[in-house]
Amino acid sequence: MFTACALAATVTAVSAKEIIHDAQFGILERQHGEKWAAQDKEIEKKLAEIREKNGGKRPNIVYILVDDLSYGQMGSRKMNHVMGVDTKNINKFANESLSLERMYTEPSCTPTRAAMMTGRHPIRSGSSEVKVTLVGEGLSKEEVTIAEVLSESGYSTAHIGKWHQGDIEESYPHNQGFDFAAFPAHQQVQLSLMTKEAALANNLFGWHDSMQNNDFVIDKTFRPNGMVTGLEARKGKKAKEVHMPAGHEWSQADYHAMNVRYQKQAIEQLQQLSKFDKPFYLQYWPLYPLNFAHDQTPNKSRNGGFMAEKLQLLDTWFGEFLAELDNLGIADNTLVVLMADNGLMYHYGGPSGLSELIYRGGKTDFLEGGIRVDAYVRWPDVIEANTAASDMVHVSDLFTTIANIGQATDNIPHDRVIDGIDQTALLLEGEHNGRRDYVYVYQGDRLAAVVKDEFKMHMPSPGMPGAAAPVFNVLRDPREENPHIGMALWSGASFQDMIKRHMMTIQKYPHLPLGKGQPYSGIENLRPETKKLVDDFMSWH
Amino acid sequence: MFTACALAATVTAVSAKEIIHDAQFGILERQHGEKWAAQDKEIEKKLAEIREKNGGKRPNIVYILVDDLSYGQMGSRKMNHVMGVDTKNINKFANESLSLERMYTEPSCTPTRAAMMTGRHPIRSGSSEVKVTLVGEGLSKEEVTIAEVLSESGYSTAHIGKWHQGDIEESYPHNQGFDFAAFPAHQQVQLSLMTKEAALANNLFGWHDSMQNNDFVIDKTFRPNGMVTGLEARKGKKAKEVHMPAGHEWSQADYHAMNVRYQKQAIEQLQQLSKFDKPFYLQYWPLYPLNFAHDQTPNKSRNGGFMAEKLQLLDTWFGEFLAELDNLGIADNTLVVLMADNGLMYHYGGPSGLSELIYRGGKTDFLEGGIRVDAYVRWPDVIEANTAASDMVHVSDLFTTIANIGQATDNIPHDRVIDGIDQTALLLEGEHNGRRDYVYVYQGDRLAAVVKDEFKMHMPSPGMPGAAAPVFNVLRDPREENPHIGMALWSGASFQDMIKRHMMTIQKYPHLPLGKGQPYSGIENLRPETKKLVDDFMSWH
Incomplete structure (x- = not known):
């Protein structure tokens, strides 16, 4: 289709101190670089004034990332x-915030979280696939996370909740820049779907050993048993599995208790971190609303579906979290970001109570339904309340933007591509101050779509010419149902150029590998059943 | 399937003064009648107090009905x-209003408008079909419209804009209770789709004689020519076609001018009606946003599609209309209802700029996308601003509710079924005060679905047992994509009972026929080409 190397010479040369962006961003910088540099000076001044008002303290940053929701389900x-469903606390928060109405994520948990952590498309760090059971892989120690960037510049850091970045020691949050972390080793497939309750409640979906006869099972290792559950650890220390005695069978009740505990720990972290002189970066990544079984509590929502119920619960918890920020008197100097990590796990449509809404598709899809999420950013008196912007943002932009707001940009590595664009201007100056008009949309390892302005090209089938690729106008056709062939013809070449630039950048800065190691390395209290599981795994590695 | 007559004996006996509702409503009245009667007394007192505050004057009522929009496209x-698209004036209005988030209409223009006018399912008045060209039919003089109900009780009445209730004299608005009316004889297929501009702009959709070779045309009457365009008339007078000289070819420019004129006339009516001692009922039913061709004006919206552009224009016009209410000092004693008449004409998806959003389907469909619309009701200091209700409302309820608010209930006829429920309590007391939990959904003459609570049964295919009909939970599955067979089994019998009650009611109070006559009767200045058209029509009648 094209020869990326033939174009390599045109990659913009970057000085040692500049962040290396994708060549596509260079196209924008050539057109707006001077204006942006001038604006950045104004913003620097503004940030300095804000710090001065706060006794020289940089702002605290809270990043709340909710699992698997359709655009429109929060706020x-x-x-x-x-x-x-009544998300009244989130709605109130949205009214106090700038709504980022065109926030793009990756289409699944692991890649979105990796993008936010590293400021890089997950393909660059090998994090584009979602892992469910033991893999002996995870976010490499070579990657530089936002927690490391901020930590090195003097922030306290804590991570509470879902992590999903691997099962090897180097990938754990306390080894990736967090002073404290409480997180499950894996995710909700283990914690909620593979429980007896899920098997009983949704016999088509859940799986549990006791619900099977298993008469013909020869391989007992196909269904894992004894996976590590919740971990806690401090920076530089070994991790410890908590609230999980040997031989205990995990249940929905344990999953619920884990959710309750993370909510409690998130608030405890707020309380502790607010006492320090240092500013803090706290990320709270709840596991709810994702779950796979009704529980016994009476319905709180009109909807009553098992995910809808937990969305409503999460709203209450979010309200309590925000109230604590107020109680502690730190709300004003705290930037709070609330967003979803990707589209809804809509495969559980009906009984879960949550379904596709405006955008088509959901988790795992490259359609807008998979990657467009609700996103709200509040910073009282700094970000104008009750405003909204249609400027494009990619979740990786938060890395660069938060680094800038935390005066930690110098800690961003300069030897690799950073996809995240600094969007501080958008947050502080509002709509029309965004600096991105494109997104490369990956579905796992595959470049599946390219977004530019209101246009979105779905990659043509192999062998199909680029000009014949389906192109959609997402304003006029948000559900991506009516491709404009005519539009592809005028935009086809430009879209192909965008792909060339991206591939050229990859050629110059090749992807880095995922970290590898023994599953559950660095955990000091593995249960006997877990050790057996690791042995089974290592037997074929 | 069932014998309606066997059940006829159970129809609730009604006293001469009581409104006759569908037997299904009797089920609710038996359970809540006493409570509602007590609440009605309180409401009567409240309405009396409001009148007292306004020097004894009953409130003015403005009813704005917008053509063909998906739920979510306004407000x-x-x-x-x-x-x-930026509908900022409508959004502001929505914030000043009670949002009726579960307003059901009929799936097309004529039936929805007939339901509102008569308070009756359009099937009862023969108005369930949409007519495009000459039919020699229309709303019967036997029907009693809200305009007649209010007029008889001392309201001034005016109708501006789309009417679409027939082409015979008795069906025209000035013969159905309006003191003044300015309206097109037909609708947008004639006024915008069958223009040269539409044919040029969207060659697949528009039709215009000049764009065809017509080499094999034998029947020249298949494509009508010379249809009546805009009419104006006063009560008791003949109608007059306006701004349409004989021989003139109608164009998009004429259509635009007509839209501009109706906006101007709506405001003029406000100015005139506000001078009288009498309260007024003004209905303004714009033709826009429905149209079928881009015009030459530069895009005002980000979207730029030809319907999206006119939605944005309509928003500006609505802002001007509201501003005039303020200017005239009558905003406080005026109830304003803004809503869409049915789902989007989504058949023009891409280029129109407007498309399906949350609900599946659009105009003509019995799916929620066809019949769930945005609806906002404002009455300053009476209806609580910035509130929302999920209570079910059917467009026919406005008939009964507006009659009640206008103290004109006694003029509602007592010899026929009125489907409209009095929802004054919902407007004044807010969510949870609705008195409807069901809707019979017709698609033309066919009962296509039945809604009850959050459940919706799609009528089973002929011969299929009722218990096997697909039933959807519209909260958990708003797009009606995952029928719950299990749910149909528990609810099947109850849904069948609902249908029986409805059929029983029809048996007791049979449908009334549509009015019949000569097309364009009662118009004093028919053009020669129109007379030819009428001649052709009459030749086979």
């Missing part, structure tokens, strides 16, 4: 009525 | 960002 009263 | 900033 909109109207959509609440559609679903029969 | 939501978030949805504005999805579409790239």
